[in-house]
Amino acid sequence: MSEHDMDAVVGRATEKVNLLEEALSGLQSIKARASSESDQVTAEVDGNGNLTGLWMDDSISTLDARTLAALITSTTHEAARLATEQRAQVMRALQDAFSKV
Template structure:
């Protein structure tokens, strides 16, 4: 293998490493948020779908606790679906690169 060929291999490897580093950083930065249909509940999740924040409207006094619980769970689920879609987009980009051999 010539020095030029070796340089090309090293450059491709470095480029792939940069892609992986960028993807890893993007995966760690994922945050997704969803709001309930009635606007009383807002949930933020991380890239794993774990809740990181929950906001509740001050106008919950008339809401049955079971209805509120279902709303929180459904809203968190929607946020987790958005986070999963973003994870898929990021990881798919790793395997759809034109330089892949």
């Protein structure tokens, strides 16, 4: 293998590593928030689907436990769905970039 060929291999490998690092950074920075229709509950989820924040308006004190539980669950589910969309976008961008390298 010539020096030119070796430089090309190293260049492609370096480019792929950079693409992977960029994707990892993108995945780590994902934060998705969703609020209930009534704005009584807001949930934040990271790129792994972990709940990272939950905010509730004082008006929740008038809700019964089942209603509040359903509101928290549905709002958190929506935030997780949004985070999943963001994660898929990062992965599609990585896949597209790899296909061009």
